[in-house]
Amino acid sequence: MRTSRRPGASVCGLDAAMDVIGGKWKSSILWALNEHACRFGELRRLLPGVTEKVLASHLREMEADGIVHREVYDEVPPRVEYSLTPLGVALNEALAPLGVWGREHLLGGRDDHHSTTGDRG
Amino acid sequence: MRTSRRPGASVCGLDAAMDVIGGKWKSSILWALNEHACRFGELRRLLPGVTEKVLASHLREMEADGIVHREVYDEVPPRVEYSLTPLGVALNEALAPLGVWGREHLLGGRDDHHSTTGDRG
DNA sequence: CAGTATCCCACTTGATACTG
DNA sequence: CAGTATCAAGTGGGATACTG
Numbered sequence: 115m116r117t118s119r120r121p122g123a124s125v126c127g128l129d130a131a132m133d134v135i136g137g138k139w140k141s142s143i144l145w146a147l148n149e150h151a152c153r154f155g156e157l158r159r160l161l162p163g164v165t166e167k168v169l170a171s172h173l174r175e176m177e178a179d180g181i182v183h184r185e186v187y188d189e190v191p192p193r194v195e196y197s198l199t200p201l202g203v204a205l206n207e208a209l210a211p212l213g214v215w216g217r218e219h220l221l222g223g224r225d226d227h228h229s230t231t232g233d234r235g
Numbered sequence: 236m237r238t239s240r241r242p243g244a245s246v247c248g249l250d251a252a253m254d255v256i257g258g259k260w261k262s263s264i265l266w267a268l269n270e271h272a273c274r275f276g277e278l279r280r281l282l283p284g285v286t287e288k289v290l291a292s293h294l295r296e297m298e299a300d301g302i303v304h305r306e307v308y309d310e311v312p313p314r315v316e317y318s319l320t321p322l323g324v325a326l327n328e329a330l331a332p333l334g335v336w337g338r339e340h341l342l343g344g345r346d347d348h349h350s351t352t353g354d355r356g
Numbered sequence: 357c358a359g360t361a362t363c364c365c366a367c368t369t370g371a372t373a374c375t376g
Numbered sequence: 377c378a379g380t381a382t383c384a385a386g387t388g389g390g391a392t393a394c395t396g
Contacts, residue, residue, distance in 0.1 A: 258368085258369095259368075259369070260369095284370095285369095285370095286369075286370055286371070286372095288369080288370075288371090289368085289369060289370070292368090292369090313376085
């Protein structure tokens with residue numbers, strides 16, 4: 115998958131940011147983790163439709179990008195918790211206006227089940 | 236290509252917005268048009284690496300999404316100018332924090348040749 | 357539970373050539 | 377100049393099965 119950034123890209127910060135959140139489910143993962151740390155299976159349940167492979171890939175990329183923290187607990191049964199790093203929190207906040215724009219202009223400003231739990235629309 | 240939105244997606248405004256700017260060159264096109272209206276060939280020159288086909292596809296999608304306006308002048312030689320609609324301007328503004336985030340945290344806050352021409356990093 | 361390993365396909369993107 | 381048509385390729389994402 116994406117081992118390095120797009121060749122020749124990232125001439126400006128926006129391109130770099132788009133690369134970080136470019137995965138199909140990354141913004142959803144970000145939103146989910148914004149509320150509280152989640153275990154792998156919990157994320158899978160929160161994101162209906164995502165496969166284990168894709169979820170794992172995205173999480174590894176987001177961890178490599180420094181926006182997600184992976185905490186492993188040596189227990190049985192095994193437990194791993196994912197949470198946002200301060201960088202991830204900042205990214206989520208930077209994403210907020212975009213979510214508002216989408217809700218206002220694309221969804222006709224109608225309400226949805228996320229709008230009261232966060233500020234991302 | 237993308238005739239409709241991602242099936243089953245757009246549960247929140249952010250997903251919808253991500254779909255609109257999901258194309259590889261769309262954010263760059265947005266940035267280019269933010270400064271002034273551009274002709275097709277001008278955009279091609281401003282975006283080294285993009286092919287005519289992809290540029291045309293992106294422009295048609297962005298026009299369909301209501302963020303780009305296409306003005307045709309019946310002259311010879313033919314002239315077509317692309318510009319941002321108010322919606323596109325709003326999108327660009329909503330994108331600004333993301334560009335700042337990327338420049339601050341991904342590019343190490345270093346300057347680049349865009350940072351003085353706009354607010355997107 | 358929390359992943360990895362394969363295989364596969366659709367879609368996006370790219371290269372090139374051609375047209376109004 | 378401003379595209380469209382065709383062909384080719386690369387990648388992300390999905391389905392399924394298996395492992396520590």
